[in-house]
Amino acid sequence: MMAIKLDPNFVPIPLSKAVKSPAVIANAKSQGITPEQYVESRGGINASGYYGDSYGINSSDKVSLTDAEYKAASMSGIGGVAGASGAAINKALADKIKAQTGSYPAWYASAQAAAAANIAAANANTVLPDIIDESNYFNGPPPIPTATSTPPPLALKTVGTFTDPKSGDVFALREDGTKELLSEGTKQADALSAKEAADAKAAAEEYNAQMVADAKTQEIKAERQSAYETLKDEFTKYGLGSDEFLAEVKNLILTGTPTSQATLKLRATNEYAARFAGNQERRNAGKNVYDEATYLSLENQYRETFGAYGLDNLLGDTKTSQAKLAQYIGQDKSPLEIKKRVQMAVEQVQNRTDVRLMFAEYYPEITDKDLVSYFLEPKDTLASLESKVNIASIGSTAMRQGLVADLGTSQALSEMGLTEEQAAAGYKNVATTLPDAKRLTAIEGGKYTQADAEGAYLKNLASEQRKLAKLAEREQARFAGSSGVNKTSLTSSTTGQLY
Numbered sequence: 001m002m003a004i005k006l007d008p009n010f011v012p013i014p015l016s017k018a019v020k021s022p023a024v025i026a027n028a029k030s031q032g033i034t035p036e037q038y039v040e041s042r043g044g045i046n047a048s049g050y051y052g053d054s055y056g057i058n059s060s061d062k063v064s065l066t067d068a069e070y071k072a073a074s075m076s077g078i079g080g081v082a083g084a085s086g087a088a089i090n091k092a093l094a095d096k097i098k099a100q101t102g103s104y105p106a107w108y109a110s111a112q113a114a115a116a117a118n119i120a121a122a123n124a125n126t127v128l129p130d131i132i133d134e135s136n137y138f139n140g141p142p143p144i145p146t147a148t149s150t151p152p153p154l155a156l157k158t159v160g161t162f163t164d165p166k167s168g169d170v171f172a173l174r175e176d177g178t179k180e181l182l183s184e185g186t187k188q189a190d191a192l193s194a195k196e197a198a199d200a201k202a203a204a205e206e207y208n209a210q211m212v213a214d215a216k217t218q219e220i221k222a223e224r225q226s227a228y229e230t231l232k233d234e235f236t237k238y239g240l241g242s243d244e245f246l247a248e249v250k251n252l253i254l255t256g257t258p259t260s261q262a263t264l265k266l267r268a269t270n271e272y273a274a275r276f277a278g279n280q281e282r283r284n285a286g287k288n289v290y291d292e293a294t295y296l297s298l299e300n301q302y303r304e305t306f307g308a309y310g311l312d313n314l315l316g317d318t319k320t321s322q323a324k325l326a327q328y329i330g331q332d333k334s335p336l337e338i339k340k341r342v343q344m345a346v347e348q349v350q351n352r353t354d355v356r357l358m359f360a361e362y363y364p365e366i367t368d369k370d371l372v373s374y375f376l377e378p379k380d381t382l383a384s385l386e387s388k389v390n391i392a393s394i395g396s397t398a399m400r401q402g403l404v405a406d407l408g409t410s411q412a413l414s415e416m417g418l419t420e421e422q423a424a425a426g427y428k429n430v431a432t433t434l435p436d437a438k439r440l441t442a443i444e445g446g447k448y449t450q451a452d453a454e455g456a457y458l459k460n461l462a463s464e465q466r467k468l469a470k471l472a473e474r475e476q477a478r479f480a481g482s483s484g485v486n487k488t489s490l491t492s493s494t495t496g497q498l499y
Contacts, residue, residue, distance in 0.1 A: 004042075006043055007055050007064065009056055009064070010052050010056055010064075011046050011067060012046055013044075014192060015039060015040075015196070016192045016196070018035075019035035021035075021045070042054075047070075048070040063093070063096055063101075065092060069092060070092075073085075073089045073092035074088065087114075087115035094108040158172045160172075167187055224253050227259050228249060228254060230259075231266075232246055245266075248269065275322065277326035277330070278295065278327070279295065281327075281331070287332070290329070295329065298325075299322070302328060303315070303325075304335075305342055314376070327378055340382060341376055345372040348389050348393070355392050355393050355396045356371075358393075358405060359371075359389075362410070363388065387414060390419070390420065392410070393420035394413050400424075412459075413454075413458055423458065426457040427457075429457040433457070433468070437452070437453065444474070448471075456468055
C-alpha cells in the first residue's frame with residue numbers, strides 16, 4: 001500500500017482512540033480488516049473527524065478547517081435550530097476557501113439552501129405572538145419572523161479548575177458543583193503510546209530474533225545439503241548409488257549427523273559391505289582393510305589387465321566383476337600377479353598351439369574355454385601355474401621333434417629346473433642320436449630307448465653319457481675303415497652338450 005501524503009495541518013488523534021469510533025469499526029468490518037488497519041489505510045483521523053486521505057490537500061477543495069477552526073464553528077451553531085452547527089461549519093469552510101481562492105465553492109449554494117430549508121422547517125413549528133407591528137401594517141406584509149429557540153441558561157460562575165491526575169483532563173468547577181471540560185489531557189494517550197511503543201519494540205526484537213534464527217536455520221540447512229551432495233557424489237563414485245542407500249545418506253546428514261559419524265554408519269550397512277566384500281574377507285582373515293580409494297585403484301588396475309588382453313567378458317556385469325575382483329583383493333592377489341597369470345594363460349598357452357595341445361593332454365580337466373579362468377582362480381598359486389606351463393612347454397619341445405612327450409618326464413625335467421629353451425636343445429640331440437643308437441644297440445642284441453637318450457642329453461646323467469660313448473667305440477672297432485657308420489656318427493651329437 002502506498003504511503004499517503006498528509007496535509008501539514010492534519011493532526012491525527014492517537015490510534016488507540018481512533019479505533020473506538022463506531023464508524024471506523026463498521027467500515028473495517030465491511031472491508032474484512034481490523035479497525036487499526038482501516039485507520040492506517042485512511043491516513044489516520046483528526047479531532048474533527050476527518051480522515052487524512054480526505055483532509056486539506058487530499059480534499060476536493062484542497063482546503064480544510066483546522067481543529068481549532070472546526071471547533072469554533074461548531075460551537076457557534078450550538079443552541080440554534082437543527083443543523084445549525086453543520087451550517088456554521090460549512091460557512092466557515094466556505095469563507096476560508098473564498099479567502100484563499102477568491103470565490104465560494106460550488107457546493108456552498110446547495111449547502112445554504114439546505115440550511116434555509118432547516119430554518120423554514122423550524123419556523124413552521126414556531127408559535128408567533130399576537131402582536132402586530134402597526135408601523136409596518138400599511139407598508140407591506142408583516143415581516144417573516146425568524147426561528148426562535150429556548151434561550152440558553154445563564155452561565156454559571158467558575159469557582160476553580162481541576163486536573164484529573166489519571167487522564168490530565170482540565171475541568172472548570174462551577175458554583176453549582178458541576179464541572180465542564182476545558183481541555184483533554186494526554187496522560188492516558190501518552191501511557192498508551194508508551195505501551196504501544198514498548199509492544200512495537202518487543203515485536204521488532206522478536207521479529208529480528210526470528211529473522212536471525214531463520215537465517216541460521218537456512219545456513220545449517222545449506223551446509224547439510226552441501227555435505228549430503230558431497231557424500232552422495234563420493235558413494236556414487238564407489239558404486240553405491242541405489243535409491244535406498246542414498247536415502248539413508250540423506251536422512252543421516254539432514255538430521256544433523258556429523259559427516260564423519262554418518263560415514264561410519266554407512267560403512268556398517270549391508271550394501272557397503274557387499275560393495276567392498278574384499279575388505280570383509282581381509283578383515284575375517286585378520287588383515288588390514290583398504291580405504292575406498294585404494295580399493296577402487298586396485299579394481300581399476302585389475303580391469304586394465306583384463307581390457308589389455310580383451311578379456312572384459314570374463315568379468316561379467318558390474319556386480320559380478322565386483323565380486324570376482326573382491327576375491328583377488330581379499331586373498332592378496334596383487335595386480336602384478338593377476339597380470340602374470342593372464343600373460344601366462346594368453347601368451348604362453350592360449351596363443352601357442354603346440355603348448356595348448358600339450359596342456360590339454362597333460363591337464364584334460366582344463367578346457368580351452370576355461371583356460372584363462374583357470375589361471376585366474378586364486379586357489380591355484382602362481383608358482384603352481386608357472387610349473388604347469390613349463391611342464392607343458394617342455395613336453396611341446398619333445399612333440400615338435402616327433403618324440404613321445406611323457407607327462408612324468410616333462411614334470412621331472414621341470415623339477416630339475418629346465419626351461420623350454422634348454423629342453424628344446426636337448427630334445428633336438430635326442431631326435432638326432434636316437435635312431436642310430438637304437439640300430440647299433442639292436443645289432444648287439446640290446447635295446448636303446450628315448451628315456452636313455454633323455455638321460456644323456458636332458459638329465460645330464462653320466463651313466464647314460466658313458467653308454468653312448470662305449471656304443472660309439474664298439475661301432476668304430478667293428479667297422480673301422482668301413483663306409484657304414486663313421487666313427488663320429490654317435491658322438492657328433494654330444495659335442496656342445498649343455499651339461
